[in-house]
Amino acid sequence: MPNLGVNIDHIATIRQARKTNEPDPVWAAALAELGGADCITLHLREDRRHIQDRDLEVMRQTVKVKLNLELATEAEVVDIACRVKPDQVTLVPEKREEVTTEGGLDLVSHEAAVARAMEKLKEAGISINLFLDPDEAQIEMAAKLKADGIELHTGQYALTSGKAQQKELTRLTIAGEQICGAGMELLAGHGLTYTNVQPIAQIPEMAELNIGHSIVSRAVFVGFRDAVSEMKRLITV
Numbered sequence: 615m616p617n618l619g620v621n622i623d624h625i626a627t628i629r630q631a632r633k634t635n636e637p638d639p640v641w642a643a644a645l646a647e648l649g650g651a652d653c654i655t656l657h658l659r660e661d662r663r664h665i666q667d668r669d670l671e672v673m674r675q676t677v678k679v680k681l682n683l684e685l686a687t688e689a690e691v692v693d694i695a696c697r698v699k700p701d702q703v704t705l706v707p708e709k710r711e712e713v714t715t716e717g718g719l720d721l722v723s724h725e726a727a728v729a730r731a732m733e734k735l736k737e738a739g740i741s742i743n744l745f746l747d748p749d750e751a752q753i754e755m756a757a758k759l760k761a762d763g764i765e766l767h768t769g770q771y772a773l774t775s776g777k778a779q780q781k782e783l784t785r786l787t788i789a790g791e792q793i794c795g796a797g798m799e800l801l802a803g804h805g806l807t808y809t810n811v812q813p814i815a816q817i818p819e820m821a822e823l824n825i826g827h828s829i830v831s832r833a834v835f836v837g838f839r840d841a842v843s844e845m846k847r848l849i850t851v
C-alpha cells in the first residue's frame with residue numbers, strides 16, 4: 615500500500631491570485647497531516663507562481679511528516695534546497711510558459727545538468743528522486759546516476775481513458791518493475807484523481823503517490839482534512 619504525499623502548491627496558487635497572505639499553504643500542510651498525509655510535497659518553481667521561498671522555510675520548521683521539495687536543476691533553487699534541507703527532493707523539468715509540468719525529465723539530453731544538481735544535493739545529505747516518464751532508456755540513465763527513487767509521471771495515464779489508459783497503465787507497471795529491479799524506490803504522480811488513482815496505487819511495490827490538484831479541488835467543498843482522508847482511504851484499500 616503506497617504512502618500519500620499531498621502536494622499543497624495550489625493552495626498557494628489561490629493566495630498568489632491576490633498576492634495576499636491567505637490561504638496559507640502552511641495551514642494546508644498541517645490539515646493534510648491530520649487527514650493522514652505521509653508526506654507534504656511542494657514545488658518551488660523558478661517563476662514563483664505559487665510556492666514562495668517563505669513557504670518552504672516555514673514548512674521545514676513545521677511539517678512533521680516527510681517534506682518533499684520539487685525543483686528544477688537550476689543552481690538558484692538547488693542552492694536553496696541545499697540550505698533548507700527538505701527530507702527529499704524530486705528533480706522535475708520546468709518550462710516557464712507551461713500550465714503545469716508536461717512530462718518527465720529528459721536525462722538522455724540533460725545528463726550533465728542533472729548530474730551537477732544531484733552532486734550538490736547528495737553532498738547536502740538529501741534523498742533524490744527523479745520525475746520521469748515510463749521510458750526504459752530514461753530509467754536506465756537514472757540508475758546510472760544513482761538516483762534514490764523515481765517518481766513516474768502519470769500525466770498521460772490521467773489524460774486518457776479506456777484502452778489507451780490500459781496501455782498507459784501497462785507502461786507504468788513495466789517501468790515500475792524496471793525501477794524496483796534496479797534497486798530504486800518507486801513513486802508516481804501527476805493528474806491523479808479520486809476516480810483514476812486506484813489502479814496506480816495497486817502497481818506492485820508502489821511506495822508513494824504525490825497528489826495535489828484533485829485534493830485541493832475537493833477541499834474547496836469538503837475541507838482539506840476530509841479531502842486528504844478520503845484519498846488516503848482510496849489508496850490504502
Ligand SMILES: CC(=O)[C@@H](O)[C@H](O)COP(=O)(O)O
Nearest residue numbers: 623657684706714715804826
Ligand atoms: C511536478 C509536478 O507534477 C507538480 O509540480 C505538480 O503538477 C504541481 O505543480 P504545477 O501545477 O505547477 O506543475
Ligand SMILES: NCC(=O)COP(=O)(O)O
Nearest residue numbers: 621803804805824826827
Ligand atoms: N508530482 C506530482 C504532484 O506533486 C502532484 O501533481 P498534481 O496532482 O497536482 O497533478
